[in-house]
Amino acid sequence: MAIETILIINKSGGLIYHRNFSESFASKLNSNDFLIIASTIHSVFAIASQVTPKALQLTQNKVDYTIPYIPMVGMESSANQNNRGNPEMKLGSYKGPDYFRESFVSWNKSGLRQLSTDQFTMYIYQTMTGLKFVALSSNVLSSHHTTANGTVDKTKSANLASQVADNFLRKIYCVYSDYVMKDPFYSMEMPIKSETFDKKVKEMVNNLL
């Protein structure tokens, strides 16, 4: 999964972080366009939660929002890690080889989770506080798998991609909680300028390739 762009949108719809990782359609947009995209995503997200079918809302409790843990998404391979020495120190305040090691329940229960087009796929991870992490991926799901029973496999791979994206964005959230929230010079809801955060995100995106 090639990540093109990562956006972070705060709870009031403002864009607080965006980064392009490759030369593509996204890099042709200027920062003003990204601000518009961010607020548009935010509003569409809000509308989507309103248009959730009533039947689904009523049976809300029965829907399983658990996302399985997929090991080592966006992490360095263990062979590389041994060379660096001291792997524990690398994850900031997180212990162990990975940021989290168990399945989790998505907080994004009524809004938009995934947007597929024939140009790109967009994944949205929402935190409990309304912060949104958006990943634009250049992978197009519909043209990926061509097996005999295409339809079944397609939904399967789409599901897997969405789970990988959720795992990945949750890790970005972990990095955010370390390098942005624990930075005394960051003011809430403002654009993120931390270069350590930038570096960590870039590392994780590169590991994903």
Added chain:
Amino acid sequence: MSQQIIQPSTADPSVRDRSTGYEYTVGPKPSLPDEHMRSPLTSRLYAASLAAGKQQVSLAAMTFLFQEMIAYLHKNCTSVTEFEGRLSAYGESIGTKLLELLNLRSSVAPGSSSRTSTFLSSSSQTSTAAGSTTAGSATARSRSGTVTSSRSGVSASTHTGTAPSTGPASAASHSNGSATADSHSHHTHAHIHQTESLTSQITRMRRRDLKILDILQFVHGTLWSYLFDHVSDDLVKSSERNNEYMIIDNHPPLTQFISGANNRVSCDYFVCGIIRGFLTDAGFRCKVTAHTMPQGTFDNRTVYLIQFDNQVLERENIRFGQASS
């Protein structure tokens, strides 16, 4: 006739009923519950053992606290130097306390139950300590009074409780008395109740570090592993100036989340303060500054530059002149 004239400012009915207010023939009467009637407030802090257990603090919680300290100072300081000075003053009080605590912990004989850092400072120190280790643990096991009291006479001047500024003679005589008294009290204490007291495991106080290199080794090893759970990455003497030493940490844990190299260095002054408080209280007056020097993969590599006062060097020359030069 005791009439309620003054209403106490509390909603607790037990207080209100007991209060009799002001009586003009007697004067003010107590309206609050008698403090001395209550059992003294017990705090876990005072009951806790000083022994070095595996105690860890959540890094996240610590950084949030540290973040608030920095935000507070950042709001109240007008210049960078003032900011760094005040942050370092916060650290100094910690360093002062750590000097006593870590010295006490290092005095525990390695054979006893609690986990201690076996890192002992100088080579001469280790040899004497190694010699006394077996004897020390033996006395700890048998707990015979005569051996310990005679030993305390030998190690009289090792007591670090005395102020370092007092003259050597008076300090020696003072600590002689206090050390023997202490050892006796430890002993009775150990006999009466077998609690997990740190003092019961100490048969001989660790000798206070007198040489610059010894105390720096202590900072580099024991202090660093107490604070950050690892030995600092390097201890270097400056080749240009005689009074400058550097302690290097490749990955300072406390300031790792702070963005911007300049901001991070200013925040490292907290650790500088700890070092300075530690050294100054041990009798080594110095100035400590932080510098960032990225090297290889370590972007946060920080150098703590320690500049000793001239008087420290002079003293060292007079006392250990033959040995060092």
